[in-house]
Amino acid sequence: MSELKNPLEIYAALAKTNCGQCGVPSCMAFAAAVLQGQKKPAACPYLDPAVAAQLSQRIVQRRSLEEDHQQAIEQLRRQVAVLDFSLLAPRLGARLVDGNLAINCLGKDFCITPAGEMISDCHLNHWIYVPLLHYILLCQGKEVQGEWVPYATLPGAAEWSQYFSHRCEEPLRQLADAHRDLIFEMFHLFGAQPVALAGGADHSLTILPLPKVPFLINYWEPEEGFDSKLNILLDRSAAENSNAQSINLLARGIIEMFRQLILRHSRDGKLF
Template identity: 35%
Template sequence: MPGQNAMQIFTLLDKSNCGKCGDKTCLAFAGAVFTGRKSIDACPTLEKDIKERFRSPGNDGAEAAEDYLEEMTSQLATLDFSSAAERSGATLKNGWISARVMGKEFRVNREGRFSSDIHITNWVTGPFLSYILHGKGLEPTGNWITYREVDGGRERYGLFQQRAEADLRKVADAYPDLFRDMVEVFQGSEVENQFEADISVVLMPLPKVPVMISYWLPEDGLESSLNIFFDETVNDNLGNDGIYSICTGLTTMFEKLAERHGFKM
């Protein structure tokens, strides 16, 4: 398969949840295609040219990512910006829909042009578009869940644990100012008495998608520990692939931040 992830596959589908493929939802079908349990041909509504592009051997991972970002961007042309802004906690001004990503403004217009106070990368752009286009805009409840409890998270937890939680724990071990910088630079907030962690910081990668990072210091010969938690509304507001992209992207960003300060991971 040429590099697609489940969310990229999902963006191709009509989101009707018709069930004709044998899965209850389009998201479940996208996951089945991603893991190789089903062929993209099992979707009865997907156009032939999209299926052929999906299977193209010359379409490598980077090209696939660009293709699916382009597919999502094209959906902006018919999006009700006013409704999307209200639903997602974004703002609308002069034809641009704008939301705060990690405390910084991130904007897109109907033509698919992006503008931001932060670096524009695929790990931000993809989840941002998915959130604006398909998120239900539910208000966070304050009930935290682990990645295993996110839809599809149990199957992918091993990879998530390694590429997000384990790697971020190494940063926290080596870089003592990490959590202070999370609060100050990315407009996070430190919270108390969360799962008896020594430090817990809540970040807002998107307006209604809080992410809590909890860290336990090494103690009595035991190694440190770090876990990432999500509000229980994350399945409806963003989904598995979006938060996976955000968390692994954040980890890479914090690794680079630590290295700039002279710490080696």
């Protein structure tokens, strides 16, 4: 029996009266809710029970992104828990503080306990937790080369590179277009360093999401007839100190953090 992937396949079996008796306002909304596991097909009183049972069997319940991350964190924590932090700290560019590894991310310390738990004054989220654990496990201590490469050239980036461009570079470009002064003020609050480059960008700066994984952010302001441009480049050493998935998560997390900061703490184009 084939897996149901499209809500239209469910919609086709419904009465299409949009009566709302299933608890959602339309048959199409019901079909989408069924596919996402929020409703059972049998919640529609007009659906033949045999058809409802058949649809139920064809729906594969998927774990949410949060659940995937939680499972990844549990596995990574178990691997981190057997490591000797005192040997690791110099390679990671980290410090040992009360037996914990203190790793600086964007100017703030995040501590990993010997059991692999994360402690920080900052709001904790999975965007930083998974990359930190990967960093501890994968970082070979390769020094920064000063040779900047596109994300897509990193090993293992193929499956993430579209996501990186659509969910990281493009939203950051849009944020920079809408809140240019604010974005660059925030970058500097998080330790960004300006860089002079020959690429002709109007703004080029480096940030350190992990001690040995710098990002170079280049932004070209819009000009008459031309949209703005933005790219995020990685140092050639990034592949030996982290992995493509973590770099993607870090970039996404930073942009989400900036978006939230702008929403919550800005007024008239200034931070307060």
